Every structure is written in structure tokens, then in C-alpha cells.
Amino acid sequence: MPHDLPALADALLSAARHAGADAADALAVKSTSLQIGVRAGALEEAERSEGVELGLRVLIGRRQACVSSSDARPDTLSRMAERAVAMAREAPEDPHAGLADPGQLATDLDASRLELADPAAEPDPAALEDAAREAEAAALATPGVTQVQSAGAAYGRTSVHLAASNGFAGGYDRTDNALSCVAISGTGTKMERDYDHDSRVFAADLRGAAEIGRIAGERAAERQGARRPKTGRYPVLYDERIASSLIGHLVQAINGTAVARGASFLRGALGEAVLPDGLSLIEEPHRPRIRGSRLFDAEGLPTARRALVEDGILQGWTLDLATARKLGMESTANAVRGPGGPPSPSAGNLTLTQGTASRADLIAQMGTGLVVTSMIGATINPNTGDYSRGASGFWIENGEVAYPVSEITVAGNLRDMLRRIVPANDARGWLGRVVPSLLVDGMTLAGD
Structure with a gap:
């Protein structure tokens, strides 16, 4: 089910005010991750997860408390705020706690120039599996390599939105693309292990899977x-x-x-x-x-x-x-x-x-x-x-x-x-x- 992160953050702030908070900030994070691993030419791991995480910090004077949840239902947001306010009332005073003054807040919020999110669609799991297999094969083809401990490819996308009662509201999207390989040389007590990996925001910037596997293999062989x-x-x-x-x-x-x-x-x-x-x-x-x-x-x-x-x-x-x-x-x-x-x-x-x-x-x-x-x-x-x-x-x-x-x-x-x-x-x-x-x-x- 899609989640409107700005709306969720605003709902948390509203609930905090209704529960009696003097000030508050809310963090809403939506994430998707996909991870594929192969070993000995066979698919060993295929994991996909997605969800939303919500965090609320409330302040009553110089007392503060934080609560979090992965449940975005309206009644849950209200309970979060009530619990956070109750916790804050019992918390010790912290003379240094507090939100930023409105005049301190960032006004340049357009993160597009940072290119933090790859506009390409989420990769097909089969494509990630092919990349992992290619890395493993390249490592195994390296003289001296006896086995590959792991070869994997992963993708993640995260959306973040922060809002506070001082008037701040901003967010951004971020993607992560990764390839890795861990190779082993030798046998028995003479086994040595080494690796190579790459991680980029844009999938097109990743080094090739064959290169990553080959370098992992060469490094492991050099350890003999x-x-x-x-x-x-x-x-x-x-x-x-x-x-x-x-x-x-x-x-x-x-x-x-x-x-x-x-x-x-x-x-x-x-x-x-x-x-x-x-x-x-x-x-x-x-x-x-x-x-x-x-x-x-x-x-x-x-x-x-x-x-x-x-x-x-x-x-x-x-x-x-x-x-x-x-x-x-x-x-x-x-x-x-x-x-x-x-x-x-x-x-x-x-x-x-x-x-x-x-x-x-x-x-x-x-x-x-x-x-x-x-x-x-x-x-x-x-x-x-x-x-x-x-x-x-x-x-x-x-x-x-x-x-x-x-x-x-x-x-x-x-x-x-x-x-x-x-x-x-x-x-x-x-x-x-x-x-x-x-x-x-x-x-x-x-x-x-």
C-alpha cells in the first residue's frame, strides 16, 4: 500500500500537539530492498523487503522522548504521540535539548541536483542473479581460487521526509546499487580469503560483475x-x-x-x-x-x-x-x-x-x-x-x-x-x- 510520507509526518506532528507536546519533529522513511546471492552456481539467497518506519520526538520544556513504529494507521499515530508525551513528562531535563530556531532552517530543499536517486526502474531479480553468477564465474576462473564464499547483487531505494513544529519540512529519495564477491584460495588450514565490491547510487556507474569477480579472485590467490x-x-x-x-x-x-x-x-x-x-x-x-x-x-x-x-x-x-x-x-x-x-x-x-x-x-x-x-x-x-x-x-x-x-x-x-x-x-x-x-x-x- 502506498504511503504519503509528508502526510504521515504532518499527522504525527498534529497528534503530538493534541497530546500536549510543546514541540516535536517527525521522521517518515519508506524503503525497498532487493538482495540476490549465489553460490556454487546456484541461487542461495533471494530477499525482498519493503516497509515504512515512523519516528516521533516530542519535547515538553527541556524534556524529550522518542518513539517509533512501522504501523502507519491513524490510531497508531495517536497512541505514539500519547506515549511519547507521557515518556517526556517523566524524562530528566536536558538543558541542551530543543529544535532549531526558524531562522536557522534550510531553505534550499531541491535535492535533484545531488542526483541521489537513480531514475531507472527497480532491477529485475533475474538480472541481479545474472550479475552475481557472472562475478562468481570470473572469480572461479582465476588461477589459485578453490571456491567462492559468496557473490551477490543488491538494490535499495529509500524515501525520507522530515517535518518539525518549527516549520521545517523536507525530504529526498536515495538509491543504492551494489555488487560483491568473496573468493577463497587454497584448502584446509591454508585457505585464504579476499574480496572486491562496488556500491553506487546509479546502477550504470557500477563496475562490471566480471571485473569484481576477477579482482576478488586475484586478491585471494595472492594471499597464498x-x-x-x-x-x-x-x-x-x-x-x-x-x-x-x-x-x-x-x-x-x-x-x-x-x-x-x-x-x-x-x-x-x-x-x-x-x-x-x-x-x-x-x-x-x-x-x-x-x-x-x-x-x-x-x-x-x-x-x-x-x-x-x-x-x-x-x-x-x-x-x-x-x-x-x-x-x-x-x-x-x-x-x-x-x-x-x-x-x-x-x-x-x-x-x-x-x-x-x-x-x-x-x-x-x-x-x-x-x-x-x-x-x-x-x-x-x-x-x-x-x-x-x-x-x-x-x-x-x-x-x-x-x-x-x-x-x-x-x-x-x-x-x-x-x-x-x-x-x-x-x-x-x-x-x-x-x-x-x-x-x-x-x-x-x-x-x-
């Missing part, structure tokens, strides 16, 4: 014969596939929630150097055909391009309204939320300054060291930045790949590591986080 290197201090190159995780630790440390709680190794670092000179980290929320792009945040504030780090210097925190009020600052329009909870701050599309050297150039410069292509687990102290993660990849000797490695640990301190990064020039421009391979000197490796 993995062993552990000697313990010591070496340079480590974070491959472009996982380099964004290193920058992600910086992003977490400047999140307003962590800063307001004092649980950040960068608390007090505003205006100080956190990256090498010449490197900047820019948030770009208006890039077309990028999943994380948006004209307004989850509190209705207009988004804009901004520098988190400029020429190595930390410029500001990532804030929503509540964390901004706690810190005596202005929101950076970084609020995100789901139907079931209040807003919280989160950074969106990010671009790190690229270097001039290629990944191969940086490997040649390393002499002896490690290229990390995958990581597992994490022991990170958010207060001190002490860092330790399991890793696998390739050992480098005399500037060339010597052999694959696994079951090792890389460790250091994030504040020191981030100050020493050397970027390559290999970032993929269509990702939400455009981060190249990153070389970090002097890390501790625990192996044999």
Missing part, C-alpha cells in the same frame, strides 16, 4: 603462503581499501559527543596541528551521486562545505544542535538520526588531500615494512589514542613485495601516527570518504 614477519618497528602502508579507517579514528575524536564527554584524545586540540603540513580534510555534503550527500541535516539545518582540518590544523568539531549547545558553539549541521532515537552528530562525505607519489612509489620508499590490506578487531583508547589492531597484508623487502602476511598486530599512538602520514595519489573519487593509501613510519609490529 601467508606467514608472520619478525616483531619490530617498521613503516606501514595502509592500502587505499582500508586507509579511511585510520582517518575514521580522527573523525571520531573530533565528534562533538566525544568532545563534550571529554572522551577524546584530541580534546583541547582545536587550532593545533593534527595532520602534516599541507594536508586538509574537507567535508563536502553536496557532491552529486554520492550516498552521503544532503542539503540539510536531521534537524533541518543547511549543510555546507567546510574544512575539518586545513593545512594540518584542526578547525572545528562535528556538531549537532545539542552538542553545540553543550560546548557553547554553533551546530555544523551534522545531525543524523533514525526513527527510533534523537539526533546525534556524524560527519558525512570527506576528502583528504592526496599526495603526488603513487602507491608503488611509497612501497619502493619503504625499504622494509608492511602493506596492510585488511584489519580485524581493535583496541583503541579514546582518551589517549593508544592504538592496536590485528592486520594482514604483504611484507615488503628492498621496496618490493616479498610474501603475504597474516596474524600480526600493528600498534602505535593515533595522535603521533596521524602527524606522520604520507598520502599516495590513488584515492577513488566516487567514494563517500576519498582517502588514498597512507604511509605511517615507525609503527610497532607484533609477529614472530
Whole structure:
């Protein structure tokens, strides 16, 4: 049954006012997803889901409460509002809770220029199955591959509408198209696994299924014969596939929630150097055909391009309204939320300054060291930045790949590591986080 999201959001606001709320905002989300998986040439998974989710946040003074439901019937909306108001009356006061002032709200609401939704029709399940089969076949045809753990294709479409009692009302549609393949080489205790995948807003932008399968197979085959290197201090190159995780630790440390709680190794670092000179980290929320792009945040504030780090210097925190009020600052329009909870701050599309050297150039410069292509687990102290993660990849000797490695640990301190990064020039421009391979000197490796 079709759902009119603006009408549902307005009905929730009306019900909240009738139940006694001083202020409220409502989020209505309609989604459709289709996922196909194959294994050993046979269809293994075929799932399709669709539904609507509704979220209501009410405020009574500085007390707030959130409720959610997947039932859009009118009597359910009334019960949601009554329950939310009853909860808010019993909630503790939060001096920082509250909606945006009307003058703060976004007025540019036409998201069409962001191209967030593919106008093409929902793909036929048979076409997704054919793509998954093609990826699997390409992986199996790669020398050294013994089996394919999974190959899949997926599609999703989401419609979002946000409305609030301060006068804001806006929404957008978004599509996701994905292909993936996980290949395995070797047998028994010598099996090694690797993958490739692609995810785009527009299906036409996806890389070919055969290419994804082939690359997954080649990566798995290259992992054969993995062993552990000697313990010591070496340079480590974070491959472009996982380099964004290193920058992600910086992003977490400047999140307003962590800063307001004092649980950040960068608390007090505003205006100080956190990256090498010449490197900047820019948030770009208006890039077309990028999943994380948006004209307004989850509190209705207009988004804009901004520098988190400029020429190595930390410029500001990532804030929503509540964390901004706690810190005596202005929101950076970084609020995100789901139907079931209040807003919280989160950074969106990010671009790190690229270097001039290629990944191969940086490997040649390393002499002896490690290229990390995958990581597992994490022991990170958010207060001190002490860092330790399991890793696998390739050992480098005399500037060339010597052999694959696994079951090792890389460790250091994030504040020191981030100050020493050397970027390559290999970032993929269509990702939400455009981060190249990153070389970090002097890390501790625990192996044999």
C-alpha cells in the first residue's frame, strides 16, 4: 500500500500537539530492498523487503522522548504521540535539548541536483542473479581460487521526509546499487580469503560483475603462503581499501559527543596541528551521486562545505544542535538520526588531500615494512589514542613485495601516527570518504 510520507509526518506532528507536546519533529522513511546471492552456481539467497518506519520526538520544556513504529494507521499515530508525551513528562531535563530556531532552517530543499536517486526502474531479480553468477564465474576462473564464499547483487531505494513544529519540512529519495564477491584460495588450514565490491547510487556507474569477480579472485590467490614477519618497528602502508579507517579514528575524536564527554584524545586540540603540513580534510555534503550527500541535516539545518582540518590544523568539531549547545558553539549541521532515537552528530562525505607519489612509489620508499590490506578487531583508547589492531597484508623487502602476511598486530599512538602520514595519489573519487593509501613510519609490529 502506498504511503504519503509528508502526510504521515504532518499527522504525527498534529497528534503530538493534541497530546500536549510543546514541540516535536517527525521522521517518515519508506524503503525497498532487493538482495540476490549465489553460490556454487546456484541461487542461495533471494530477499525482498519493503516497509515504512515512523519516528516521533516530542519535547515538553527541556524534556524529550522518542518513539517509533512501522504501523502507519491513524490510531497508531495517536497512541505514539500519547506515549511519547507521557515518556517526556517523566524524562530528566536536558538543558541542551530543543529544535532549531526558524531562522536557522534550510531553505534550499531541491535535492535533484545531488542526483541521489537513480531514475531507472527497480532491477529485475533475474538480472541481479545474472550479475552475481557472472562475478562468481570470473572469480572461479582465476588461477589459485578453490571456491567462492559468496557473490551477490543488491538494490535499495529509500524515501525520507522530515517535518518539525518549527516549520521545517523536507525530504529526498536515495538509491543504492551494489555488487560483491568473496573468493577463497587454497584448502584446509591454508585457505585464504579476499574480496572486491562496488556500491553506487546509479546502477550504470557500477563496475562490471566480471571485473569484481576477477579482482576478488586475484586478491585471494595472492594471499597464498601467508606467514608472520619478525616483531619490530617498521613503516606501514595502509592500502587505499582500508586507509579511511585510520582517518575514521580522527573523525571520531573530533565528534562533538566525544568532545563534550571529554572522551577524546584530541580534546583541547582545536587550532593545533593534527595532520602534516599541507594536508586538509574537507567535508563536502553536496557532491552529486554520492550516498552521503544532503542539503540539510536531521534537524533541518543547511549543510555546507567546510574544512575539518586545513593545512594540518584542526578547525572545528562535528556538531549537532545539542552538542553545540553543550560546548557553547554553533551546530555544523551534522545531525543524523533514525526513527527510533534523537539526533546525534556524524560527519558525512570527506576528502583528504592526496599526495603526488603513487602507491608503488611509497612501497619502493619503504625499504622494509608492511602493506596492510585488511584489519580485524581493535583496541583503541579514546582518551589517549593508544592504538592496536590485528592486520594482514604483504611484507615488503628492498621496496618490493616479498610474501603475504597474516596474524600480526600493528600498534602505535593515533595522535603521533596521524602527524606522520604520507598520502599516495590513488584515492577513488566516487567514494563517500576519498582517502588514498597512507604511509605511517615507525609503527610497532607484533609477529614472530
